[in-house]
Amino acid sequence: MSRQILEEYCRLICTDKDKCMELFSSDAELLTHGGAKSLCLKGKEELLDYFVYIPPDLKFSILDYAESEGAAIAKVKIEGINLPQVKKTWRCFFKGNLISKFEVLNE
Secondary structure (H helix, E strand, C coil), rough: CCHHHHHHHHHHHCCCHHHHHHHHEEEEEEEEECCEEEEEEEEEHHHHHHHHCCCCEEEEEEEEEEEEEEEEEEEEEEEEEEEEEEEEEEEEECCEEEEEEEEEECC
8 A cells, every 4th residue: 555655646746736745644744855955844734835846747656665664665766857867765654544754865
């Protein structure tokens, strides 16, 4: 089920951000980085404020998926028209069928 939720996130993050937010718990956390600066966002409102900056022409694809120590680990390919292909690793924790913590890991 966790992989299906992340697949849905990949599909919705660029096409329907409000629907994408339904995949997150109300107290969800996002840990990521902007350049050298670490970001920690909490709650759906802060996440949505951040997600609006994700360009609609990006495509996210899960290349590899595993579960370890209560977390889903996904290797993801991100592509866009004016963006060279990028690969990231996500670690996500869930409360039931909702994402409660979403980490973009440094590589």
